[in-house]
Amino acid sequence: MPLRAIVATTASKTAAALSRAAGRGDGSVIGGWIGLKIDPDLLAHLASGRAVALVSGTNGKTTTTRLTAAAVGVLGRVATNSYGANMPTGHTSALAKEGHTPFAVLETDEHYLPQVIEATRPKVVALLNLSRDQLDRAKEVAMMAQLWKTALAGHPEIRVVANADDPLVVWAAAASPQTTWFSAGQRWQDDSSVCPESGHPIERAGGDWWCVGCPLRRPTPQWVVEEDGVIDPRGDWHLVKLQLPGKVNLGNAATALAVAGEFGVRPIEALPRLSRVTSIAGRYAQVDRDGRNIRLLLAKNPASWLEAFDMADQAPTLLSINARDPDGLDTSWLWDVDFSPLRDRPVLITGDRAYDLAVRLQVNQVPFQHVHTFDEALAQVPPGRLEVIANYTAFQDIRAVLDRVN
Amino acid sequence: MNDSTLRIVWIYPDLLSTYGDRGNMLILAHRAAARGIPVETYEVRSDMQMPTTADIYLIGGGEDGPQALAAQRLIADGGLNRAVAQGASVLAICAGYQLFGHSFFAKGTKCGGLGLLDITSDRGETRAVGELRGDIDPRLGLPPLTGFENHGGRTHLGAHAAPLARVTGGIGNDGQTEGAWYGKIIGTYSHGPALARNPALADLLLRWSTGADRLAPLDDTWAERLRGERLTAGLPA
Numbered sequence: 001m002p003l004r005a006i007v008a009t010t011a012s013k014t015a016a017a018l019s020r021a022a023g024r025g026d027g028s029v030i031g032g033w034i035g036l037k038i039d040p041d042l043l044a045h046l047a048s049g050r051a052v053a054l055v056s057g058t059n060g061k062t063t064t065t066r067l068t069a070a071a072v073g074v075l076g077r078v079a080t081n082s083y084g085a086n087m088p089t090g091h092t093s094a095l096a097k098e099g100h101t102p103f104a105v106l107e108t109d110e111h112y113l114p115q116v117i118e119a120t121r122p123k124v125v126a127l128l129n130l131s132r133d134q135l136d137r138a139k140e141v142a143m144m145a146q147l148w149k150t151a152l153a154g155h156p157e158i159r160v161v162a163n164a165d166d167p168l169v170v171w172a173a174a175a176s177p178q179t180t181w182f183s184a185g186q187r188w189q190d191d192s193s194v195c196p197e198s199g200h201p202i203e204r205a206g207g208d209w210w211c212v213g214c215p216l217r218r219p220t221p222q223w224v225v226e227e228d229g230v231i232d233p234r235g236d237w238h239l240v241k242l243q244l245p246g247k248v249n250l251g252n253a254a255t256a257l258a259v260a261g262e263f264g265v266r267p268i269e270a271l272p273r274l275s276r277v278t279s280i281a282g283r284y285a286q287v288d289r290d291g292r293n294i295r296l297l298l299a300k301n302p303a304s305w306l307e308a309f310d311m312a313d314q315a316p317t318l319l320s321i322n323a324r325d326p327d328g329l330d331t332s333w334l335w336d337v338d339f340s341p342l343r344d345r346p347v348l349i350t351g352d353r354a355y356d357l358a359v360r361l362q363v364n365q366v367p368f369q370h371v372h373t374f375d376e377a378l379a380q381v382p383p384g385r386l387e388v389i390a391n392y393t394a395f396q397d398i399r400a401v402l403d404r405v406n
Numbered sequence: 407m408n409d410s411t412l413r414i415v416w417i418y419p420d421l422l423s424t425y426g427d428r429g430n431m432l433i434l435a436h437r438a439a440a441r442g443i444p445v446e447t448y449e450v451r452s453d454m455q456m457p458t459t460a461d462i463y464l465i466g467g468g469e470d471g472p473q474a475l476a477a478q479r480l481i482a483d484g485g486l487n488r489a490v491a492q493g494a495s496v497l498a499i500c501a502g503y504q505l506f507g508h509s510f511f512a513k514g515t516k517c518g519g520l521g522l523l524d525i526t527s528d529r530g531e532t533r534a535v536g537e538l539r540g541d542i543d544p545r546l547g548l549p550p551l552t553g554f555e556n557h558g559g560r561t562h563l564g565a566h567a568a569p570l571a572r573v574t575g576g577i578g579n580d581g582q583t584e585g586a587w588y589g590k591i592i593g594t595y596s597h598g599p600a601l602a603r604n605p606a607l608a609d610l611l612l613r614w615s616t617g618a619d620r621l622a623p624l625d626d627t628w629a630e631r632l633r634g635e636r637l638t639a640g641l642p643a
C-alpha cells in the first residue's frame with residue numbers, strides 16, 4: 001500500500017474512534033470521509049487483495065449484506081459495513097477498521113454502484129431489486145437500471161447474482177456474460193409493467209413474466225425459494241431456519257446463499273451461520289418495556305411496507321411516518337400502499353406526517369388512533385406484543401426512545 | 407351521470423403512474439360512496455380502447471418516454487376527446503396535465519398533445535420540487551390549493567385556459583400561476599394524490615359529474631388538519 005494510503009487509513013481509523021468516543025454514532029462516515037480526503041484512491045487501495053462482493057438494490061440490502069457476510073464467513077474473515085453506511089465513505093471506513101481480511105461484503109447504495117465497482121473491482125455483484133424510493137431525490141427507476149447496465153457492460157469479469165423476478169434487474173444484468181439468477185418472489189410489481197428495452201407492456205402469469213414486444217423475459221433461476229427452504233443449482237432443497245421474520249427474509253437468505261456460492265461456499269456450510277443472525281441495525285429487534293414486547297420493523301417505500309405487513313403478527317400496531325431528508329420529503333407513496341391487511345388489529349399512528357397517514361387510512365377504511373409520542377402509544381395498548389412499523393427517521397426516533405434508560 | 411352509477415376511469419396506469427396517483431381514484435370513489443352514490447372504477451391500460459361514456463377521467467404523472475407514448479395512443483384512440491366533448495370531467499396531473507395541451511417536451515423533442523387545454527409546455531431551467539400553494543380561481547369557489555410538486559416542465563397558458571391558482575408558494579406553471587382549467591377539465595402540477603389535501607377539489611369534480619349543486623358534508627377533520635399543517639409548513643411562525 002502506498003504511504004499516502006497508509007497515512008489515510010490511520011487517519012480514518014482515528015477519526016472514527018474519536019467520533020465514537022464523542023458519542024456521534026459509529027463513526028463510519030466521518031472516518032471514511034477523512035481518509036478519502038487524504039487519499040482519494042483509498043477505497044481502491046483498501047479493496048485490493050480482497051475478494052469483494054457488492055450488494056445493491058432498493059430493498060433488502062442491509063439484511064442481505066449481513067446474511068452474505070455470515071455465509072462467506074465460512075471461508076475466513078470478512079470485512080463488512082454492517083451499519084448501513086453504504087456509500088464510499090462507509091466502505092472505506094469498514095475496510096480500514098477491519099484491517100486486512102481475505103473477503104469483503106459491502107452493502108452499496110444503488111446510485112453509487114458504478115463508482116464502487118470501479119474502486120473495489122468486486123468478484124461478485126448482487127442485484128436485488130429496483131423500485132420507487134424517494135422520487136423527489138432519487139433518479140427515476142428506469143434510469144437507475146440503465147446506470148447499472150452500463151456499469152456491468154464495462155466489467156464482463158464480474159459474476160453477477162441477480163433477481164430473475166424483477167424485469168428491470170434482469171434487463172440491467174443481462175449485459176453481463178456471467179449471471180446467476182435467483183428467484184425470491186417479488187410482491188411489488190408496479191414499477192416494472194413497461195419493458196425497459198422496448199416500451200411494450202410486460203405480461204405476468206403465475207411467477208413468470210415476459211415482454212409482449214421483444215425477447216426480454218424471465219430467465220430460468222438457478223436458486224429458488226420453495227416453501228420454507230431454498231433449492232440450489234444442483235436441485236437440492238435445503239430447509240432455511242432463520243430468526244428473522246417473513247418470506248422476504250427467506251428470499252434475502254436465498255440471495256446470500258447464491259452470492260456465497262460464487263465464492264465456493266455450500267449451503268450446508270452456510271445455513272447454520274444464517275440461523276444465528278438475529279437483528280440487523282435494530283431491525284426486527286424485540287424490546288421488552290412495561291410488559292409490552294415491542295418489535296421494530298423498518299419500512300421505507302411501498303414495496304417494503306407490503307413486506308412488513310407480511311412479517312407483522314396480528315397484534316396492536318403502531319405506524320410512524322416522517323418525511324425528513326433521509327425519508328424523502330414527499331409522502332405520496334402512502335397511496336401506493338394498501339393498508340387493508342391492518343383492518344383486523346388495533347392501529348395507532350404517530351410521526352411528523354401522521355396527518356398524511358390519517359387521511360390515507362380513512363379512505364382505506366382502517367380505523368386508527370393518533371398518538372403524539374411513543375410513550376403515549378405504549379400506554380394505549382394492553383400487555384403483550386406491540387408491532388412498530390416505521391419509515392427511516394421515524395424508526396431511528398423510536399430506537400432512540402427505546403435506548404433511553406428509564 | 408348517464409344512469410345511476412358514477413364511472414371513474416384512470417387513464418393508462420401502466421404508462422402514467424408515479425407515486426400515489428392511484429390515490430385520486432380512491433378518494434373520489436370513497437367520497438362518492440360516502441354520499442350513497444354508486445361508483446365504479448376502471449383502470450384502462452394503454453393497450454385497451456378508451457371508453458367514451460365515463461363521468462370522470464383521471465390521468466397521472468410519469469417519465470418522458472411513457473408520456474410521449476400515452477399522448478400518441480390517446481390521439482390515435484380518440485375516445486378521450488369524444489368523452490370530453492360529451493361533457494366528462496377530467497383531473498390531469500403533471501405529465502398528464504402537459505399532454506392535455508397543444509404541445510410538450512419529452513426527451514428533448516417537441517411532442518403534440520390532445521389540444522383539450524389551451525396550454526403549451528417546455529422545460530424549465532431547474533426542477534421544481536417542494537410544497538406548492540396557491541389561491542384558486544375565485545370562480546371555482548374553492549379554498550386554497552396545497553400540494554407537493556416535482557417536475558421539470560414550465561407551462562404557458564393561452565387565452566382559452568384560466569390558471570387554476572395564483573401561486574403563493576412554490577413554482578407551479580411558472581412561479582406566478584399554477585395549473586389550468588377550462589370547462590370541466592382541471593390540470594395541475596400538484597403531484598400524485600392531489601385530492602388528499604384538497605377534498606373540496608374532489609367534491610367539485612363530483613358535483614360537475616353528478617350535476618348536484620351541493621353534496622352532503624363529510625367528516626374531513628383529518629384532511630383539514632393535514633391542510634392546516636401543509637399550508638403553513640416552512641413559513642415563519
Ligand SMILES: [Zn+2]
Binds near residue numbers: 213
Ligand atoms: Zn420489450
